[in-house]
Amino acid sequence: KAGVTQTPRYLIKTRGQQVTLSCSPISGHRSVSWYQQTPGQGLQFLFEYFSETQRNKGNFPGRFSGRQFSNSRSEMNVSTLELGDSALYLCASSLKQGRTQYFGPGTRLLVL
């Protein structure tokens, strides 16, 4: 089975722009979660989706949003980018709640 895929792998944006990141889970996996990784804050949970419903959301401003499609693919959007949004964004999928999450390679976002 193919693993979790994330696109794009690298992205450079300027302050004030918006960005959309995509995540395709492992085939058959219905749960998708997103994490932000920065040197200062470490790994922080953004949100999770199951069957197109947001089940949980981390402590991030409303500029961070996401959604999940009927094929379980997920996107996250960050509007009005700030320098502090520069990070590695990781997506993880699992078969269902309580199962192990498997991570994608991440999208590295640089905001200038």
Next chain:
Amino acid sequence: AQTVTQSQPEMSVQEAETVTLSCTYDTSESNYYLFWYKQPPSRQMILVIRQEAYKQQNATENRFSVNFQKAAKSFSLKISDSQLGDTAMYFCAFALSYNTDKLIFGTGTRLQVFP
């Protein structure tokens, strides 16, 4: 709220030796999962081992084993016969057993394996 603490920012070990990485956590829940993930320089997060809190038996995966002490809320990772490819950041993570897959991560331990 749950927290995960990794008190060793960096560790080093010689090839073929054994090393133990520490992790403590805090929760008032009785059912949960604990994980060790490895993140090599490629930044790909890889599952090393998983432990269900209701299981008393410590999980093992080849050269990797854990010492799970539920009462002490401790979850250490032992790597036996260390290999150069084990060089990576290691993250301890906690997840509740219901209603969410949310992982709460520790700050990580950077492990360097020397030849």
